[in-house]
Amino acid sequence: MLPKTSRLQKEKDINKVFKKGKRFKEDFLILKTLKNDLNKIRFGFIVSQKISKKASIRNKIKRRLSELIRIKLKLQTLIKNSDNLLIAAPGLETKDFWEIEEMINKLFKKAGIIK
Numbered sequence: 360m361l362p363k364t365s366r367l368q369k370e371k372d373i374n375k376v377f378k379k380g381k382r383f384k385e386d387f388l389i390l391k392t393l394k395n396d397l398n399k400i401r402f403g404f405i406v407s408q409k410i411s412k413k414a415s416i417r418n419k420i421k422r423r424l425s426e427l428i429r430i431k432l433k434l435q436t437l438i439k440n441s442d443n444l445l446i447a448a449p450g451l452e453t454k455d456f457w458e459i460e461e462m463i464n465k466l467f468k469k470a471g472i473i474k
Contacts, residue, residue: 365400367403388445
């Protein structure tokens with residue numbers, strides 16, 4: 360689980376990133392990113408019912424995304440000062456952990472978040 364300081368929790372923050380953030384897409388994953396004035400990087404996850412009607416599958420995807428981000432934060436490979444939303448697209452539920460990791464790495468390189 361991500362530490363509280365690394366999570367986008369308030370609805371107004373999520374909406375701000377969703378509306379004003381730059382969009383990057385890789386296969387079944389979309390990244391919206393927006394600079395912030397805090398000296399930290401924060402993440403939020405959106406997995407809609409278009410992915411699956413079952414909450415257990417949607418939660419499994421959120422746990423995988425969260426774990427991948429937690430590992431990247433621990434390795435300190437991410438550049439600070441941004442709010443980010445990872446949005447899952449239909450088809451992501453069929454991918455395994457390592458395929459999702461590759462997608463995230465490509466997305467972060469496109470967005471310039473990774474060092």
